[in-house]
Amino acid sequence: MIALPVALLAVVALVMAFADQGPASVLRHLYLVPTLWAALARGAVGGGLVGALAGLLHAPVALPAVERDGLTSQTLDGLLSLGLPILAGLLVGRLVDGSRARAARLAAVLAIQRRLDGPETLEAKLAGVARELRVALRARRLALLVGADVHTALLASVPVGTLVDADSGAAFALATGQHVTSTDLTADPRVRANESVGPTPLRALAVPLVSGAGVIGVMAVEWTGELSRATRAAAEELALHMGLAVENARLTLRQHRFAEELAEKVSAATARLRELDQAKTEFLSVVSHELRTPLTALQGFSELLLRSALPADRAQRCLVYLHTEACTLGRIVGELLDLSRIEAGRPLELRPEPVDLAGLIERNLEIFAAEHREHRFRWSAPGSEVALRADPDALDRMVKNLLSNAVKYSPRGGHVSVSACSAEDQPGMIELAVEDDGVGIPADQLPRIFDKYVRVPHPETATARGLGLGLSLVKALAEAHGGRVEVESLPGKGSRFRLLLPEANRDF
Amino acid sequence: MLLLSAPFDPAALAPPRRPARAYAQVGGATALLVAAGLAIEWAGAAATGHALASGAAHGGLVALGWLIATDAATAWRGPVLRLGATLIAAAIAARLHPLGALGFLLVPGVLLLEAWRHPRLRAIGLAGAHPIHALAGLASGVFLGAHLLVTASRTLGYRLHGDGVAAYLAALAYDVGANALTAEWLFRGAVFSVLWRRWPFWPAALLTTALSLLRYLLDPALPHAAEARAGAVFYLGLVGLISCALRAWSGSLLPGYLAALAFFAAYRMFAP
Numbered sequence: 001m002i003a004l005p006v007a008l009l010a011v012v013a014l015v016m017a018f019a020d021q022g023p024a025s026v027l028r029h030l031y032l033v034p035t036l037w038a039a040l041a042r043g044a045v046g047g048g049l050v051g052a053l054a055g056l057l058h059a060p061v062a063l064p065a066v067e068r069d070g071l072t073s074q075t076l077d078g079l080l081s082l083g084l085p086i087l088a089g090l091l092v093g094r095l096v097d098g099s100r101a102r103a104a105r106l107a108a109v110l111a112i113q114r115r116l117d118g119p120e121t122l123e124a125k126l127a128g129v130a131r132e133l134r135v136a137l138r139a140r141r142l143a144l145l146v147g148a149d150v151h152t153a154l155l156a157s158v159p160v161g162t163l164v165d166a167d168s169g170a171a172f173a174l175a176t177g178q179h180v181t182s183t184d185l186t187a188d189p190r191v192r193a194n195e196s197v198g199p200t201p202l203r204a205l206a207v208p209l210v211s212g213a214g215v216i217g218v219m220a221v222e223w224t225g226e227l228s229r230a231t232r233a234a235a236e237e238l239a240l241h242m243g244l245a246v247e248n249a250r251l252t253l254r255q256h257r258f259a260e261e262l263a264e265k266v267s268a269a270t271a272r273l274r275e276l277d278q279a280k281t282e283f284l285s286v287v288s289h290e291l292r293t294p295l296t297a298l299q300g301f302s303e304l305l306l307r308s309a310l311p312a313d314r315a316q317r318c319l320v321y322l323h324t325e326a327c328t329l330g331r332i333v334g335e336l337l338d339l340s341r342i343e344a345g346r347p348l349e350l351r352p353e354p355v356d357l358a359g360l361i362e363r364n365l366e367i368f369a370a371e372h373r374e375h376r377f378r379w380s381a382p383g384s385e386v387a388l389r390a391d392p393d394a395l396d397r398m399v400k401n402l403l404s405n406a407v408k409y410s411p412r413g414g415h416v417s418v419s420a421c422s423a424e425d426q427p428g429m430i431e432l433a434v435e436d437d438g439v440g441i442p443a444d445q446l447p448r449i450f451d452k453y454v455r456v457p458h459p460e461t462a463t464a465r466g467l468g469l470g471l472s473l474v475k476a477l478a479e480a481h482g483g484r485v486e487v488e489s490l491p492g493k494g495s496r497f498r499l500l501l502p503e504a505n506r507d508f
Numbered sequence: 509m510l511l512l513s514a515p516f517d518p519a520a521l522a523p524p525r526r527p528a529r530a531y532a533q534v535g536g537a538t539a540l541l542v543a544a545g546l547a548i549e550w551a552g553a554a555a556t557g558h559a560l561a562s563g564a565a566h567g568g569l570v571a572l573g574w575l576i577a578t579d580a581a582t583a584w585r586g587p588v589l590r591l592g593a594t595l596i597a598a599a600i601a602a603r604l605h606p607l608g609a610l611g612f613l614l615v616p617g618v619l620l621l622e623a624w625r626h627p628r629l630r631a632i633g634l635a636g637a638h639p640i641h642a643l644a645g646l647a648s649g650v651f652l653g654a655h656l657l658v659t660a661s662r663t664l665g666y667r668l669h670g671d672g673v674a675a676y677l678a679a680l681a682y683d684v685g686a687n688a689l690t691a692e693w694l695f696r697g698a699v700f701s702v703l704w705r706r707w708p709f710w711p712a713a714l715l716t717t718a719l720s721l722l723r724y725l726l727d728p729a730l731p732h733a734a735e736a737r738a739g740a741v742f743y744l745g746l747v748g749l750i751s752c753a754l755r756a757w758s759g760s761l762l763p764g765y766l767a768a769l770a771f772f773a774a775y776r777m778f779a780p
Contacts, residue, residue, distance in 0.1 A: 059655070060662050060663070063659055063662070064662040064663045067663045067664065143511070143512055157512065162509040162513060163512070163513055164512045164513070165515055167515040167516060168511060168512050168513060168515065169510075169512075169514070172518060180516070183705060183706055183707070184705040185511070186510070187705050189522045190516055190518055190519075191510060191516055192514055192515045194514065196627070196630075197631040198631060198759070199631055199701070199759040199760065200759045201704060201705045204511050220509065220512060221511075222511060226708065226756065228708070229708075
């Protein structure tokens with residue numbers, strides 16, 4: 001771009017030479033045209049250079065006149081014309097440089113802001129910003145180190161591939177918040193450089209990036225050759241902006257993460273609510289079915305007894321059926337009442353008293369063994385008498401539910417083992433374990449099985465009856481006794497439920 | 509990137525000062541040889557004595573540049589002695605026979621040979637230059653030389669020498685091997701490189717140019733006429749600044765050296 005103003009300068013010089021009108025010729029002002037052109041195109045360097053050339057070209061016209069005529073108004077005018085183009089070129093060039101530098105700084109700030117507002121990760125954003133900054137500052141190498149500690153800080157460098165030494169100048173600036181400047185890094189006694197000293201100095205500047213939270217990083221820049229005051233000021237200004245912009249970007253990313261986490265939680269809660277709604281719908285359907293079955297039996301047998309004069313043994317059998325179904329109905333209604341009490345937040349009414357645990361388990365095992373002949377029940381009685389104080393009805397319901405659960409989820413028959421003893425790993429607690437070799441429970445379902453209305457789906461147990469309340473009630477009753485219930489299970493191998501209740505000498 | 513990878517010790521001290529003894533030895537030897545030359549000149553062997561003094565002065569400048577550039581490293585005596593001897597021999601040969609000035613053409617070769625063994629000297633710009641940079645240097649020198657010819661002839665009535673081609677070529681050889689070479693080597697090479705590593709360009713270039721002007725103003729070969737001295741300050745100041753700019757731009761001494769040679773080639777047309 002400087003060639004055209006120089007060519008125009010040569011044309012003006014030729015015109016001046018041919019016109020030969022002396023040092024004060026009006027044509028001398030034409031020298032300002034290429035000078036200002038160069039200043040506008042190339043700044044102070046271009047303007048100063050072309051201005052100096054213009055002055056030099058005018059010298060063979062102006063100086064002989066001074067030698068010949070002495071100092072007259074015309075020759076003085078000619079002498080002034082030697083310096084005017086240089087002055088004009090430098091002044092206009094400086095103004096152009098200043099406005100260009102300001103425009104470049106603003107463009108860099110805008111570019112940085114755009115990069116940091118993007119959807120990428122902070123590392124990717126910093127890499128983009130480092131590239132923008134290197135171009136804006138015309139640096140040879142530039143790096144951004146963002147973080148409180150040099151070992152964990154994010155690094156973006158142009159060119160890439162630089163490693164950070166914990167004792168480096170950038171690390172020093174990060175740790176102390178002080179600027180590090182060097183007029184030549186390769187010859188600086190403070191730097192143990194492994195680069196040989198080149199013909200051109202390697203200027204360097206490490207500026208801490210400061211935000212409201214203090215020093216959050218460092219911008220390290222290296223230039224080959226001249227580093228003007230304006231460039232250095234631009235670097236410091238951009239570092240100041242970077243500190244705030246990076247902090248904003250980090251806050252925005254944190255906000256995005258928080259919003260995403262919140263959305264995930266809301267989504268999970270919504271899904272859970274849907275599940276509960278679905279479970280309640282299923283529960284109503286199951287309850288209707290469960291209630292209708294014993295009611296139908298009660299209705300049928302009672303009608304039979306009312307309308308027909310049955311023989312005594314048959315009437316006796318009908319009465320047994322009526323009693324059994326009435327008990328089933330009573331159990332269902334009891335469970336529903338307990339559930340309603342739990343949901344209402346009212347404590348379960350317990351009447352604790354010393355309980356013969358072994359006797360209670362044996363009675364239940366006899367009942368279940370009679371009803372489920374395809375299963376083998378094994379009872380490991382405690383070596384010594386266990387002292388348990390509990391509500392007998394509640395304990396009976398817990399045992400029945402655990403046994404019912406074991407039977408229900410081993411539909412093809414199998415072994416159901418029951419044991420009771422003092423818990424070895426839980427001092428002061430009585431352990432009652434019910435183990436089956438049934439279908440087991442998938443690991444992802446384990447956290448939910450003590451929830452209300454939850455029935456673990458399995459093709460083999462799809463026809464099993466139940467409200468999905470048994471284990472939930474066991475848990476609530478165990479906790480009401482000051483104990484808890486645990487489960488271990490492997491799909492296809494079976495499950496082991498462990499009911500832990502406090503010994504008789506402990507309060508609950 | 510050195511700011512990230514090189515260990516940094518904020519309390520590290522600057523390297524020890526250059527040994528004054530080396531500078532004293534070079535200064536003493538130079539002064540002794542110049543004095544010897546002047547004594548010989550005074551005794552009647554004017555040509556030989558003047559040549560010895562001139563050769564010793566240029567040898568002293570080269571030696572000073574070597575000491576500054578290498579930080580007076582241990583093995584400085586050999587190269588400095590060989591370079592000094594070559595310069596003195598060329599100067600004496602030039603005085604004794606018109607073709608003897610060709611001896612000056614050996615000096616750049618000897619300097620490059622010595623510098624080749626010391627990679628550290630590349631730090632002062634002792635390296636090749638891009639053709640564009642070299643061309644820019646040559647163009648600058650040609651322009652300033654042409655400007656000198658036009659302005660001086662129009663203003664002061666200087667005329668070109670039409671005869672004495674051999675003397676002109678001998679003067680050119682002197683510029684190639686002594687005048688321009690020692691100025692570039694010492695001022696734009698050693699002094700400017702050291703100053704520019706500490707300061708911005710303009711202070712370093714102005715001080716370097718001022719020192720090089722001082723060297724020319726102290727040179728007894730410079731015409732004593734006021735207009736000649738004013739012209740020398742103006743043109744040599746411009747040449748000096750341009751050479752500094754070329755050295756900074758290209759990283760090499762070659763463009764500035766070519767600019768100086770081109771300028772002196774024009775200058776010698778007036779006063780061979």
